[in-house]
Each structure stands twice: as C-alpha cells, then as structure tokens.
Amino acid sequence: MNPAVPALALGALGLVDAAFSGFRAYAGRDARIRKHRAVTRAALRGLAVGAAALLAPALTAGCVLLAADDRARAYAVLADGAIGYLAPLALYAAAVLLSLAAYFVLPFRASTLAVVVGLGPLTLLRPVVVGIACLGAFAGGGPASLLVGAVAGLAVLYVEPFVHRRWYAEALTADRSLRPPRQR
Amino acid sequence: MPHLEISDLITVTDPANGARLPVRRAEVVRRLREAGDPRAARIVAALPADRDGVLDPHAVDRLMIGVHTELQRLSEELRIGERLVHVLRPLFAALRATAGQGGPAEPLRLVDIGSGLGYLVRWLAATRALGPGVELVGVDLDAALVGEADRLARAERLDCRFVHGNAFDLPEAATVYVSTGVLHHFRGPALAEFFRAQAASPALAFCHFDIAATRLAPLGARVFHRARMRHPLGRHDGVASALRAHTDETLLSAAAAPGIRPLLYEPRGLANPFCTTLRPVLGVRPHLEAPLRQAMGRASRRLVGPEQLAGTPR
Numbered sequence: 009m010n011p012a013v014p015a016l017a018l019g020a021l022g023l024v025d026a027a028f029s030g031f032r033a034y035a036g037r038d039a040r041i042r043k044h045r046a047v048t049r050a051a052l053r054g055l056a057v058g059a060a061a062l063l064a065p066a067l068t069a070g071c072v073l074l075a076a077d078d079r080a081r082a083y084a085v086l087a088d089g090a091i092g093y094l095a096p097l098a099l100y101a102a103a104v105l106l107s108l109a110a111y112f113v114l115p116f117r118a119s120t121l122a123v124v125v126g127l128g129p130l131t132l133l134r135p136v137v138v139g140i141a142c143l144g145a146f147a148g149g150g151p152a153s154l155l156v157g158a159v160a161g162l163a164v165l166y167v168e169p170f171v172h173r174r175w176y177a178e179a180l181t182a183d184r185s186l187r188p189p190r191q192r
Numbered sequence: 193m194p195h196l197e198i199s200d201l202i203t204v205t206d207p208a209n210g211a212r213l214p215v216r217r218a219e220v221v222r223r224l225r226e227a228g229d230p231r232a233a234r235i236v237a238a239l240p241a242d243r244d245g246v247l248d249p250h251a252v253d254r255l256m257i258g259v260h261t262e263l264q265r266l267s268e269e270l271r272i273g274e275r276l277v278h279v280l281r282p283l284f285a286a287l288r289a290t291a292g293q294g295g296p297a298e299p300l301r302l303v304d305i306g307s308g309l310g311y312l313v314r315w316l317a318a319t320r321a322l323g324p325g326v327e328l329v330g331v332d333l334d335a336a337l338v339g340e341a342d343r344l345a346r347a348e349r350l351d352c353r354f355v356h357g358n359a360f361d362l363p364e365a366a367t368v369y370v371s372t373g374v375l376h377h378f379r380g381p382a383l384a385e386f387f388r389a390q391a392a393s394p395a396l397a398f399c400h401f402d403i404a405a406t407r408l409a410p411l412g413a414r415v416f417h418r419a420r421m422r423h424p425l426g427r428h429d430g431v432a433s434a435l436r437a438h439t440d441e442t443l444l445s446a447a448a449a450p451g452i453r454p455l456l457y458e459p460r461g462l463a464n465p466f467c468t469t470l471r472p473v474l475g476v477r478p479h480l481e482a483p484l485r486q487a488m489g490r491a492s493r494r495l496v497g498p499e500q501l502a503g504t505p506r
Binding site: 035036037038039040041042116117118119120121123124125127128129131132172178179 | 257258260261262264265269270271274275278309311314315318340344347348350412415416418419420421422464466467468469
C-alpha cells in the first residue's frame with residue numbers, strides 16, 4: 009500500500025467528522041421547523057474549524073520527520089502507525105454510516121432503532137474510539153505515531169465544543185421580550 | 193422515593209389565572225434533597241435567585257426555552273411528528289368519515305395540551321400532514337414557552353396559534369386533544385381527572401403520547417439525553433420522565449372515562465421496545481372506533497382496549 013493512503017484516508021475521515029461535529033454543535037439550539045440552510049452553515053463551520061485543527065497533527069508529523077535521523081524509516085513507521093490508527097476509526101465510521109443509512113432510508117420505527125442503538129451511543133463512544141485508535145497507532149508505529157495520533161484525536165474532539173461555544177452558546181431563538189398572545 | 197422533575201418545581205403558575213408564582217430556591221432544593229436526589233438539588237442551587245432567595249424568573253425562562261429547544265432536537269431525531277401522524281391521520285380520516293352522520297363539522301380543531309415550544313403544532317402546520325380544514329392550537333401554562341412558540345410560528349409564517357392558559361378553558365371546543373410527554377406529569381388521581389375533563393368536553397377524541405414504560409426506557413433515556421442534551425437539567429428531567437412513565441395498564445384504566453372508548457397503540461408485548469420510545473393512549477367516542485380501525489388498516493392490530501391488553505404477552 010502507498011504509505012500516503014492511510015494518511016489521506018485519516019484526513020478525509022477527520023474532515024467528515026468535523027462537518028458532523030459542526031452539526032452537533034448547532035443541534036438543539038434552533039427551534040425552527042425549516043432550517044436546512046442553518047444546518048448546512050453549521051456543518052461548514054465545523055468543516056472549516058476541523059480543517060484548521062487537522063493542521064496540528066500534520067505539523068506534528070512534519071516535526072517528527074524533521075527531527076528524525078533516518079527520515080525514510082521514520083516515514084514508514086508513521087505510515088504503519090497511521091494504519092493502526094485508521095483501523096478502529098474505519099470500523100466506527102462504518103457503524104455510523106450504517107446507522108445513518110438506516111435512519112434516513114427506513115420507516116420511523118426502524119429509524120428509531122437506528123438512533124437508540126446506533127447514533128446515540130456512537131456519539132458517546134467517540135472519545136473511547138479515539139483512545140483505541142491511539143493504542144492502535146502506538147502498536148503499529150510506536151511513541152512517535154502515538155504522539156501524532158493523540159494530537160489528531162484532540163483536534164477532532166475539539167471541533168464540536170469550539171464551534172458550539174463560538175456560534176451556538178445560546179439557543180438561537182430565545183426572546184424574553186415577547187409576551188404570549190392573550191386568550192380570545 | 194418519588195422521582196421529581198426540576199422543571200415542575202422551578203416554574204409554578206396559578207392554575208386559576210395562569211399567573212407566575214414566585215419560587216423559593218431553598219424550598220425546591222429541600223424538596224429534592226428529601227426526595228433523595230442530591231444531584232438535582234445541586235442543579236437548582238446553582239440557579240440565580242434574588243436577595244430573598246426567589247428564583248430569577250427571567251433566568252428560569254431562558255433556561256426552560258433552552259432546554260425545550262434541546263428537547264425539540266430529540267423529537268426531531270426520533271421522528272416524533274411522523275409517529276404522531278401515523279395515528280392522527282387515520283383518526284382525522286375517521287372524523288371526516290363520520291362528518292355527515294352527526295360527526296364534526298369543519299374546521300376540525302386539534303388542541304395540543306402542554307405544547308411547550310409548540311414543535312408538534314408547528315410541524316403539523318409546516319407539513320400540512322393532517323390535510324385541509326384542521327385548525328392547530330397549542331396551549332401551555334408557561335407564558336415564556338407560549339410566547340416563544342408564537343414567535344417561532346410567526347417567523348416561519350405557519351398557520352397555527354398558541355394560547356397561554358388552561359386547555360379546557362378555551363372559548364372554542366377542541367375536536368381532538370393531543371399531547372406529547374405530558375401524561376407522566378399527572379400523578380395519582382390527577383391522571384384520571386385529566387382524562388375525565390376531556391371526556392366531559394365536546395371533544396370527540398384524544399391522543400396522548402408518552403414514554404413507553406419499559407425496562408429499557410430509563411437506561412435508554414440516560415444514554416440518549418447524555419448524548420443529545422447539554423444542560424444538566426435537561427439530562428436529569430429526561431431520565432426522571434422515563435422513570436415516571438405510566439404503565440399501559442395505568443393509562444388504559446385512567447382513560448376509561450364515561451362516554452369514551454380507551455385504546456392503547458403499541459402496548460408492551462406488541463411493540464419492540466427499541467423501536468417504540470413513545471406510544472399513545474387514545475380515547476374516542478364509541479362510534480369512532482370502527483372507522484378508526486378501518487382507516488388504520490393492518491396497523492389496527494396494534495390498537496388494543498383494556499380487554500385485549502390483559503391478553504397481550506408481557
């Protein structure tokens with residue numbers, strides 16, 4: 009396998025995850041019924057923040073390579089670590105995609121199942137999966153890969169709280185100045 | 193120990209006139225501690241209060257709107273609107289089918305009791321899922337939530353309205369009363385009284401959705417609210433709601449008011465608990481049961497009365 013493939017796959021996964029993180033940062037903050045544009049905007053904000061955050065592991069990997077005596081060997085080790093890092097994340101991503109497909113395609117009862125046993129618990133499992141991925145990186149590529157993996161993990165986990173605090177700290181629709189309509 | 197919901201304790205209104213009553217923080221904290229819920233007591237203790245220890249009503253309103261907005265996200269994700277329409281559409285078809293035989297004249301009026309931010313009413317208005325000739329009204333005792341619901345409806349130009357007050361004091365009679373997640377707030381005799389008030393009204397039917405009381409519900413609520421709600425109050429009350437959910441038998445028994453045929457859709461034993469997080473108890477005037485079952489088609493197998501519930505597997 010080309011050593012760049014796992015790194016590119018991880019980058020793509022990270023960006024997709026960032027877009028979902030942007031959505032989650034916004035979800036529960038807007039009580040309108042029609043909000044496709046707001047959802048898209050939130051996903052794009054997540055994507056932008058994620059793209060910036062993913063520069064951190066890229067720079068870390070660059071520093072590791074620059075500091076190495078044998079850069080070719082260090083690159084190979086990082087590539088092995090990336091494969092170890094990618095494996096649990098790919099499994100997780102497959103489970104999320106399967107749940108999402110079930111949620112959007114199946115009738116409401118089955119879609120409830122997809123949420124209750126899939127999407128809800130999978131959201132809570134994200135930090136755990138990142139931890140397992142870090143172990144995979146260490147097993148595949150040693151301490152240098154663990155360092156890059158840990159930075160990458162922190163970067164992806166940072167997107168949702170950042171976007172939430174930056175743009176969605178308060179419910180978008182709250183307006184205390186209103187008085188309810190009088191009963192007629 | 194009773195399971196208490198924080199939101200029931202920090203927003204108190206006079207049932208006679210809907211006026212907001214002052215709530216002493218220390219009193220709420222004491223009640224929660226006595227109920228064996230120190231976590232809830234800590235949540236309330238952190239809420240702002242004035243020098244007399246009365247909870248700041250504006251802060252409470254902001255909090256309630258925020259929590260209900262998060263709650264709406266749960267309803268959206270669980271496709272609660274579709275779940276309701278699955279039952280309400282045949283019910284309205286039955287109402288229309290009987291219109292020429294002493295049934296209701298249009299407009300049919302749906303009144304959502306305890307509508308909160310009015311998600312159900314606004315969603316029905318946006319999707320027009322119940323067809324033409326249905327007036328959509330949301331009623332709640334919480335003035336802040338009603339005001340917000342009204343503002344949201346106007347912002348999206350939705351054909352529905354919201355009223356601050358008691359759903360049984362409306363000047364126009366409801367054809368159908370509905371609610372989501374309200375029943376578990378009525379405890380003891382108040383539950384039967386709630387159904388009796390509807391049976392005594394000119395309404396022809398009611399359809400109240402609430403959390404299905406399964407063994408999985410508290411765990412599911414804990415996981416799902418943890419994953420989807422940010423404020424600790426929302427997380428706490430979501431789990432408390434699941435713990436307070438009424439059993440199928442309790443609901444059917446309470447809904448058996450004079451002049452009403454009580455029915456339960458998707459009782460335990462006929463529904464997968466992973467797929468049915470909320471299920472409705474219905475009450476229809478007896479002449480509506482046959483057309484309702486006809487309109488539901490095969491799904492009517494999941495609609496049971498008290499006599500059938502006794503025979504469903506547990």
